[in-house]
Amino acid sequence: MTSPFHESVTTRLNHAIDPALHIWGWEITVYLFLGGLVAGLFILSALLELQRGKPSTSSGMRSVPILALVLLSLGMGTLFLDLDYKAHVFRFYMAFRPSSPMSWGAWILLLVYPAGLLLWLGNLPAALQLPVLARPIAAAQRWRRRLLWLSVVMGVGLGLYTGLLLGTLSARIQWNSAVLGPLFLTSGISTGAALLLLLPLHADERKTLIRWDMVAIATELLLLALLLIGYVTGSSAARMAGAVFLGGAWTASFWSLVVVLGLCVPLAMGLLEVRKHLPLIALTPVLVLIGGLSLRAILLASGQETGFRLLP
Amino acid sequence: MRNPRYVMLVDTRLCVGCKACVLACKSENNVPDGYCREWIVEDIWGEFPDLRAEIRSTRCNHCSNAPCVDACPTGASHFALGGVVLVDHDACTGCKACIASCPYDARYVHPDGYVDKCTFCLHRVARGELPACTTVCPTRTLHFGDANDPHSEVAALLRSREWKVDHPETGAEPNLYFLV
Amino acid sequence: MSWSRREFIQIGSVALGATSLALGGRRSLFGLDSPDVADPHTDGDRVVATLCELCFWKCGVLAHVQNGRVTKIVGNPAHPLSGGKLCPRGTGGIGLLYDPDRLKQPLIRRGDRGSQHYEAVSWEAALDHTAENLLKIKAKYGPEAVALFSHGFGGSFFKHLLNAYGSDNVGAPSYAQCRGGREVGFQLTFGAPVGSPEVLDLENCRAIALIGSHLGENMHNTQVQEFATALSRGAQLIVVDPRFSTAAGKAKHWLPIKPGTDIALLLAWIHVMLGENLYDHDYISKYAIGLEELKAHVADKTPEWAAVETGLSVGQIVDSIRLLAGARPAAMLHPGRHTAWYGDDAQRARAMAIVNALLGNYGRQGGFYLPTKLPVAKYPGIPAYATKPPPAPDRPKGVTYPFADESLAHGLRDASVPGTAAYDIKGWIVYGTNLMQALPEPKKTLAAIQHLDFLLAIDVLPAEITGFADVVLPEATYLERWDDVAVTPYKEPFVAIRQPVVPPMYGSKPGWWIARELSKRLGLEMYFPWTDAGQMVEARLSAAGFDVAQVKKTGVVVAKHKPICLEEGLEPTFATPSKKIELFSQQLADAGFDPMPKYTPPEEPPEGQFRLLTGRTPTHTFGRTTNNRFLSQVYNENEVWLNARIAKERGLANGEMVSLINQDGERAGPIRLKATQRIRPDCVFMVHGYGHESKGLHFARGRGGNDSKLMSRTKIDPLMGGTGMSVNFVRIEQVTP
Incomplete structure (x- = not known):
């Protein structure tokens, strides 16, 4: 601003656009959260199996592909709810737009289903191995190793996409950071791990996952720090965008829900568990899940409002 | 055939912010109640009595490097004739990625579900008329034409007058110019 | 216009070609995609040329009608006052036509005045009841006891009715509450009012000064168009206003004057103009009288004196008038329009007129032009009004306002309080003006209404005044009716017509029909020989020699341009007693007023106000x-x-x-x-x-x-x-x- 005295009046008052942009609500929050979670589930379950060289026998791990698909469907359901022209949903699949993360996402989502099904088929409990499924099961088992690598790649793609979807929108200054992709991916992995830890697993699986989860949480903290550093060291636009977390309207909820409850406390509890061999309590994963959901909710709500209109 | 590049010029020296353009646009394009495709911004700088004013009629910038076209997953947002950015209502899912991507917040969701915005009245332009806002403007603030045609009025004005665009830092290469 | 039609048609044809290419080339998924150029289809299957009535400028518009519904209203390029362009209100006629709150049927009051308890009745009943009351008043007090308050083009039919009935008490708030002071000031100085449209050649003006005039917020179409044209041609602008108005934002000099001190500034400007020889000597010596008296009058009205009064700096005062005078004669101090401010408004207008006279701009290009008008006779073949009514009782007993040349609307209101004026007003016909807001002192309006025998309101919307009426008649909007022929004094002589675009909605009726039905019941039918105003318009146009079909098609006929200023060879004349511009007004002196404007300091706002x-x-x-x-x-x-x-x-x-x-x-x-x-x-x-x-x-x-x-x-x-x-x-x- 050229002067401390600046009055600006606009006649525009479009619904959901003014006075502050608010086009995406809980539907997209849930979708982004579940998308990341599912990405985490795929990556972690695949890596675990690749590390051990054989399929898990725990009921929890065996159900992961189906659980992931159910959660993904829920997420796509909320995404669908958000569409304002639901009858045109099929148009997502009549085009592929390489410049549009939304388009990438739509197609990735579609690939996840067969992959998940095949993963599930490849490690079915004996009771479910019906004769009619014999051929697909055989195929799934034959291709299992490649499928596992595919699910890692797909999971990374899906996790990154949920962040890049927002991060590539340069008009929303707060979102417009390349950190958002890895941040959402890491958060997806950590929430995925948290969800897995709530399932009946073998003790060694649990132990590995707790360690991986801590690495993910630590990485997420680092990425959040990078995001904030990006804001405070950036242009006036970036500083304006970051200000909501650093004294602005979202400061309290961001630091308490996301940073402290969602990341720092679980990290500390995880360290205690590992070091002191304390028995696992369900609270840690629940906090991680809450933190992951809050991260999406807060970034989605606050980031929408950070447009160029706030700049002179 | 040379490709036209349609641009609009807003002479901020002349604009009185009367909103004739806003209302003409609404009735020409049947814009639903409570929404507008274009609007007026009045900026006042300074402290009484040392003041400076700028009034602008503004709308979609029909950017040459339009982030909305990039963000659209279905191709509904696309470049039409003369670089005008349009939304194909039949291809729009209402996902709103384009709305989030627009640095000018020029778009909105039409009550019917698709995303809507200024079309530079391409339906009028295609039959040799000027956009409704440009036609109605009593102060002749608005100029519309093909910037790629060196003999056009807009090209001449862009050569002879000082101008600016809104937020050039977005890199969107807007085609709405403000003469100052 | 620098944009040539041909150039654009070329672009259009290129566009059409490219469109078809684009359509052919673009993927079309089983015909699912809409065409590239989506047309909102608001063009009418029928387009009617008519006149706007969202304000009183009467711009030519084209109304698009689709299946009987008006889809949009655009400017009529053939009409001199719009030139195809409209102010925001012009487009908004659809908002009036389709206003769900419109008066839909005649109403007769059943409760106390103001209780807004009404009964919907038939037109027959409402008109009978109205005529009965008007006849009663005529019998009891004489026809002059009925006054018409009117604002808008459609009021002419009711004025005609009232004149035929025997009263000439017609008051429009547009005079004493608005531009009256200005008209009198200019009439006294130049022998002619400024009129509407104001006779200002703004587009050719090189320097414009506004005093409390808000061009740009006040959207009289042609005037704003010309104002913008002048600015685009580099005209300098000076704005005197306590508020940083839209126009002030475009001004070279903004003078944030202390309210009520304008005359001080004007006298100082005159002082500088005379002292620094900035005025047009030849013009003044040829056309004006009273220069020496004026010189003496402003001798002590220095910028230093005015600076103290106005809160402006000496520099602002001197620089602004030098800038203005430097561009003379294509320089203008705009006379304004709403000028009912401080009670010395006619004298302020005089001071403004004098500044303009010194600029030598009256009858000059870029100044005040001398308008031309087509000769179109009033209702041909109609008998003369039977009675010559007495002068209006529009001022308190014993008071004269010698220079008022229209009736004072508030004065007619006040005459409704018995015994206060020359005679009492007993009945009101209120046409299209919401007196509760259009007149100041609404409590006086309320009190006056209580004394009335009868109040008829004719309106489109249930404005406050209709809540006090005994009978409310719903008029059709301007888009649903014929009105009189518009013969406007302007730069170009032209006639234009208002014609119905769609039939009247609900139970509303056109003004002519209402006036004529009343005339039948008042025994005045001979004054309304045509069954509808369309026939009357045809009769007037044919009598004046116009091709009626042509006028109906285009809505307007512009005649050949005639000279309107000195530069075009027209010598200005002045209808003052001296036949000259009267810098010194003997008329005023004779009537006991200041022959030249005097400054009176305004009252200071009380603390905290x-x-x-x-x-x-x-x-x-x-x-x-x-x-x-x-x-x-x-x-x-x-x-x-x-x-x-x-x-x-x-x-x-x-x-x-x-x-x-x-x-x-x-x-x-x-x-x-x-x-x-x-x-x-x-x-x-x-x-x-x-x-x-x-x-x-x-x-x-x-x-x-x-x-x-x-x-x-x-x-x-x-x-x-x-x-x-x-x-x-x-x-x-x-x-x-």
Whole structure:
């Protein structure tokens, strides 16, 4: 601003656009959260199996592909709810737009289903191995190793996409950071791990996952720090965008829900568990899940409002 | 055939912010109640009595490097004739990625579900008329034409007058110019 | 225009070619995609050329009709006053036509006046009842006891009816409450009023000064067009206004003058012009009288003196008049339009006229042109009015306003209080003017109404005044009726017509039909020989030799240009007693007034109060459009402007709701506060026409504040009886939610 005295009046008052942009609500929050979670589930379950060289026998791990698909469907359901022209949903699949993360996402989502099904088929409990499924099961088992690598790649793609979807929108200054992709991916992995830890697993699986989860949480903290550093060291636009977390309207909820409850406390509890061999309590994963959901909710709500209109 | 590049010029020296353009646009394009495709911004700088004013009629910038076209997953947002950015209502899912991507917040969701915005009245332009806002403007603030045609009025004005665009830092290469 | 039609048609053909290419080349998924160029299809299957009535400028418009519904209204390029361009209101006619709050059937009052208890009746019953009452008044008090209050083109039929009935008491608030002072000041000086459209050649002007005129907020179409043209050609602008108006934002010099001190500035300007020889010697010596008297009169009116009075700097005063005079004769001090401010308005207009005379711009290019008008006779073949009515009782007993040349609307109102004027007014016909807002001192209006034998309101919307009427007749809107032939004095001689675009909705009827039906019941049918106004228009046009079919098609016929200024060979003449421009007015001296304008310092606002100033927003015409939902999409409530520093000092926040209370305890609001740098600290400003209370105005009711309520005091112009209204002071109170 050229002067401390600046009055600006606009006649525009479009619904959901003014006075502050608010086009995406809980539907997209849930979708982004579940998308990341599912990405985490795929990556972690695949890596675990690749590390051990054989399929898990725990009921929890065996159900992961189906659980992931159910959660993904829920997420796509909320995404669908958000569409304002639901009858045109099929148009997502009549085009592929390489410049549009939304388009990438739509197609990735579609690939996840067969992959998940095949993963599930490849490690079915004996009771479910019906004769009619014999051929697909055989195929799934034959291709299992490649499928596992595919699910890692797909999971990374899906996790990154949920962040890049927002991060590539340069008009929303707060979102417009390349950190958002890895941040959402890491958060997806950590929430995925948290969800897995709530399932009946073998003790060694649990132990590995707790360690991986801590690495993910630590990485997420680092990425959040990078995001904030990006804001405070950036242009006036970036500083304006970051200000909501650093004294602005979202400061309290961001630091308490996301940073402290969602990341720092679980990290500390995880360290205690590992070091002191304390028995696992369900609270840690629940906090991680809450933190992951809050991260999406807060970034989605606050980031929408950070447009160029706030700049002179 | 040379490709036209349609641009609009807003002479901020002349604009009185009367909103004739806003209302003409609404009735020409049947814009639903409570929404507008274009609007007026009045900026006042300074402290009484040392003041400076700028009034602008503004709308979609029909950017040459339009982030909305990039963000659209279905191709509904696309470049039409003369670089005008349009939304194909039949291809729009209402996902709103384009709305989030627009640095000018020029778009909105039409009550019917698709995303809507200024079309530079391409339906009028295609039959040799000027956009409704440009036609109605009593102060002749608005100029519309093909910037790629060196003999056009807009090209001449862009050569002879000082101008600016809104937020050039977005890199969107807007085609709405403000003469100052 | 620099944009040539040909050039654009070329672009269009290129566009069409490219469109078809694009359509052919673009993927079309099984025909699912809409064509590249989506047409909203608002063009009409029928287009009717008519005249706008959203204000009183009467711009030519083209109304598009699709399946009997008006889809849009655009400017008529053939009409000189619009040139195909419209102000925001012009487009908004659809908001009036389709206003769900319109009066839909005739109403007869069944409760007390003001109780708004009405019964819907047939036209027959309403007209019979009306005629019966008018005949009763005529029998008891004489026809002159009925007054018509009217604003708008359609009022001419009711004036005709009233004249035939035997009264000439027709008052329009557009005179004593608006431009009357200006007209008198210019009439006294140049022998002609400024008129409407104002006879200003703004587009050729090289320097323009505005005093309290808000061009750009006041959207008289042609004038704003010319104003913008002048600016685009590099004309210099000087704006004298306590408020940083839209125009001030474009000015080279903004003079934020202390309200009420304009005459001091004007006298100082004259002083500088005479002292520095900035005036047009040849022009003045040829056309004007009284220069020596003027010189003596302003000898001590130095810029230094005026600076103290006006709160402006000497530099501002001197620089601005030098700039203005430097461009003469294509330089103009705009005479303004709404000038009923301080009670010395005709004298202020005189001072402004004198500045213009010194600029030598009257009858000159870039100044005041001498308008031309086509000869179109009034209703051909109609008998002369039977009676010559007595002069209007529009002023208190014993008071004369010698230079008033129209009836004073507020004076006719006041004459309704028995025994106060030459004779009593007993019946009102109120046509298209909401007297509760259009007149100041609404309490006087209310009191006057209580004395009436009969009040008839003819309107389109249930404005407040209709709530006090005995009979309310719903008129069709301008888009549903014929009106008179518009013969406008202008730069080009032309005639234009208003013709119906769609048939009247609900039970509404055109004004002509209403007037004629009343005439039948009053025994005055011979004055209304045509069954509808369309026939009357045809008769008038044919009698004047026009091709009626052609006029109907184009809505307007422009005749050959005739000279309108010296540069075109027309020698100006002045209809003053001396046949010259009267810098010194013997007429005024003879009537006991100052022959040259004198400055009287204004009253200071009491501590904690602010002078209330009012104005307009481009999107509305007073209170008459504030219920228009279409127009209200861009402006739906007025705000009260208060200097930001003062607001801060008083703990008032921008955007909060406040009440305004004036010196007499009258309240307005709640109204939103606009804390802004754009206004002086000693006054507040609001747009006129808000704060409606009528239950029938479902949209406008309760929006914003009603400035008319705060005008419980007026200062009457002794020359012509105008009601100075910027003499009220208000304080601001927070509204606790």
